[in-house]
Amino acid sequence: MLSMGLSFKVCQEILENLKATESWLFQPSVLEGQMKRFMLLLDLKRRCLVSFESGLALETINQGLPVVAFWSDRIHQRLRDNLSSFATAGDRIV
Numbered sequence: 272m273l274s275m276g277l278s279f280k281v282c283q284e285i286l287e288n289l290k291a292t293e294s295w296l297f298q299p300s301v302l303e304g305q306m307k308r309f310m311l312l313l314d315l316k317r318r319c320l321v322s323f324e325s326g327l328a329l330e331t332i333n334q335g336l337p338v339v340a341f342w343s344d345r346i347h348q349r350l351r352d353n354l355s356s357f358a359t360a361g362d363r364i365v
Contacts, residue, residue, distance in 0.1 A: 272311075275339050281318065285311060288320050296343055297350070306347075311339040 272282045289296060293307070308323035314336050321327070328338045 272339065272341075277339070284318065285320060292320070293343070296347060306342065306344040308340070308342050310341070313337045313339070 272285060273279065277285075309320055310323045310328055312319040312321065312327075312331055323340055323342075328340065331338050
């Protein structure tokens with residue numbers, strides 16, 4: 272989300288929301304059937320994290336508002352990769 276240009280504060284709020292509503296995403300192992308597609312709808316007044324619906328995404332984009340789509344399997348893989356790289360880096364420091 273940072274790479275999409277969102278501020279650290281906004282990203283932090285979104286991650287807190289994900290932890291509260293989709294805590295399974297932060298577990299070490301997730302079953303493929305649990306994976307979901309999400310989209311973040313942004314406007315000046317609110318940020319909504321909802322299940323991905325192509326019709327709603329297109330409607331939102333047609334209104335000139337941004338939509339950030341992401342899939343939980345990719346998020347989970349990046350979290351695992353980051354944790355693994357931190358663990359590896361920590362081993363090298365010691």
